[in-house]
Amino acid sequence: MAKMKICGLQKTTLLDYPGKVAATVFLGGCNFRCPFCHNSDLLGGDAPELMTAEELLTFLRRRQGILEGVCITGGEPTLWPDDAAELMLRIKEMGYQIKLDTNGYRPQVLKELCGLGVVDYVAMDIKAGRRHYAEVCGAGRPDRAAAGAAHSADGSSGQLGFRLDSIEESAAWLMEGHVPYEFRTTTVKGIHTAEDFTDIAAWIGGCERYFIQGFVDSGHVLKSGFSAYKRAELDEFLDIVKKTIPGAEIRGVDY
Numbered sequence: 001m002a003k004m005k006i007c008g009l010q011k012t013t014l015l016d017y018p019g020k021v022a023a024t025v026f027l028g029g030c031n032f033r034c035p036f037c038h039n040s041d042l043l044g045g046d047a048p049e050l051m052t053a054e055e056l057l058t059f060l061r062r063r064q065g066i067l068e069g070v071c072i073t074g075g076e077p078t079l080w081p082d083d084a085a086e087l088m089l090r091i092k093e094m095g096y097q098i099k100l101d102t103n104g105y106r107p108q109v110l111k112e113l114c115g116l117g118v119v120d121y122v123a124m125d126i127k128a129g130r131r132h133y134a135e136v137c138g139a140g141r142p143d144r145a146a147a148g149a150a151h152s153a154d155g156s157s158g159q160l161g162f163r164l165d166s167i168e169e170s171a172a173w174l175m176e177g178h179v180p181y182e183f184r185t186t187t188v189k190g191i192h193t194a195e196d197f198t199d200i201a202a203w204i205g206g207c208e209r210y211f212i213q214g215f216v217d218s219g220h221v222l223k224s225g226f227s228a229y230k231r232a233e234l235d236e237f238l239d240i241v242k243k244t245i246p247g248a249e250i251r252g253v254d255y
């Protein structure tokens with residue numbers, strides 16, 4: 001994929017941007033292939049474009065005064081540093097608050113986008129405990145020393161290794177408090193166990209906000225066969241992380 005594509009738009013959401021009425025913009029392309037991804041049709045270079053940036057800006061201009069925020073999600077928005085920066089600058093000029101969703105694999109781009117002053121809130125995935133992080137991202141074996149991306153945006157596989165230290169760098173930078181942020185883990189039966197949450201508690205203990213989310217089978221999941229933990233089971237994971245993140249919460253799970 002040579003250019004950023006807007007592949008989806010949720011015109012109004014009360015859920016995606018904490019405390020704000022927002023729209024959510026889905027950018028195509030991702031450098032991960034999380035098997036439980038529920039946006040699997042957005043990941044590759046062949047994801048169909050829904051609208052141009054100009055059409056999106058026209059829509060947002062019409063919604064000024066109605067919407068408060070815009071969530072930029074994916075796919076993985078940091079794959080498109082220049083195009084995403086320009087889009088976010090123009091959205092910001094309209095007075096919107098901007099939330100950026102990221103998998104944290106491109107810390108330099110995350111820092112640059114935040115440095116432009118266009119990001120008001122970052123939501124970064126903590127996919128799993130570090131022991132099997134690469135596998136959970138669909139990127140093979142963890143390798144701190146290897147160079148290169150896990151997957152290119154066009155979906156080719158990661159022959160060059162997976163950089164866990166990139167994820168760690170993004171998390172550590174957010175925890176320095178440059179911009180309001182949250183971490184969140186989508187929890188999937190068959191992938192996550194208590195061991196993941198023991199490591200997450202050790203890793204990001206003391207962070208500002210952390211949410212455990214339940215897996216939802218959207219019908220567009222990359223690999224079928226996963227299921228969700230029940231609320232009572234998630235409560236056990238929550239107890240583990242609360243030891244170092246007292247404000248941790250379960251979000252959006254009432255079953």
Ligand code: SF4
Pocket residue numbers: 030031032033034036037038039040043074075076103137
């Ligand atoms: S990071 Fe994983 S869950 Fe998020 S869009 Fe990419 S493949 Fe899907």
